[in-house]
Amino acid sequence: ETGVTQSPTHLIKTRGQQVTLRCSSQSGHNTVSWYQQALGQGPQFIFQYYREEENGRGNFPPRFSGLQFPNYSSELNVNALELDDSALYLCASSLGPNQPQHFGDGTRLSIL
Amino acid sequence: QKEVEQNSGPLSVPEGAIASLNCTYSDRGSQSFFWYRQYSGKSPELIMFIYSNGDKEDGRFTAQLNKASQYVSLLIRDSQPSDSATYLCAVNWVQGGKLIFGQGTELSVKP
Numbered sequence: 370e371t372g373v374t375q376s377p378t379h380l381i382k383t384r385g386q387q388v389t390l391r392c393s394s395q396s397g398h399n400t401v402s403w404y405q406q407a408l409g410q411g412p413q414f415i416f417q418y419y420r421e422e423e424n425g426r427g428n429f430p431p432r433f434s435g436l437q438f439p440n441y442s443s444e445l446n447v448n449a450l451e452l453d454d455s456a457l458y459l460c461a462s463s464l465g466p467n468q469p470q471h472f473g474d475g476t477r478l479s480i481l
Numbered sequence: 482q483k484e485v486e487q488n489s490g491p492l493s494v495p496e497g498a499i500a501s502l503n504c505t506y507s508d509r510g511s512q513s514f515f516w517y518r519q520y521s522g523k524s525p526e527l528i529m530f531i532y533s534n535g536d537k538e539d540g541r542f543t544a545q546l547n548k549a550s551q552y553v554s555l556l557i558r559d560s561q562p563s564d565s566a567t568y569l570c571a572v573n574w575v576q577g578g579k580l581i582f583g584q585g586t587e588l589s590v591k592p
Binding site for chain 1: 485517530583
């Protein structure tokens with residue numbers, strides 16, 4: 370059984386640029402959630418997608434947007450990157466919106 | 482008041498001892514509670530989840546939930562150096578399926 374996979378592993382961008390992060394959910398999972406984790410902090414919820422529809426959003430500005438595809442993989446897009454966007458971005462998939470979530474290895478994003 | 486609170490630690494225990502990790506949460510409507518283990522530089526790994534009041538045991542791990550006190554804990558018996566990690570408590574928010582995480586407790590198990 371393939372787990373949650375994320376790409377890329379690491380990414381370096383400059384302020385003002387745009388970035389797309391990708392996530393493939395675990396086999397059989399129809400729900401994907403995205404989190405941002407700053408150093409020394411717990412993950413912060415960005416949003417969740419369930420069967421291609423957004424199913425909840427955290428306190429992140431509109432420049433954070435997402436998408437879920439028919440195969441339940443997902444993308445996180447961030448526009449107009451800021452220095453504070455530097456963090457580990459985590460994708461988690463689950464069998465449903467309120468089921469246990471399993472995380473991928475994350476994408477480490479650095480903004481210069 | 483933070484939504485999910487944990488002692489940041491570090492919590493240091495000798496090898497073979499019981500490690501006790503605690504978490505409180507603010508939303509009385511929360512229904513699902515999770516413990517994740519995160520090694521340095523790695524992503525969180527789900528180790529336990531609990532939905533009902535009482536204890537739930539899985540190997541060396543026991544999760545305890547008291548909804549009246551809004552308190553959830555994780556006990557690790559026979560602690561090993563390989564258990565040294567940050568333990569994150571997460572609560573499933575009633576709306577939108579999001580997980581709210583505490584800031585994590587760093588556990589160090591000394592040989």
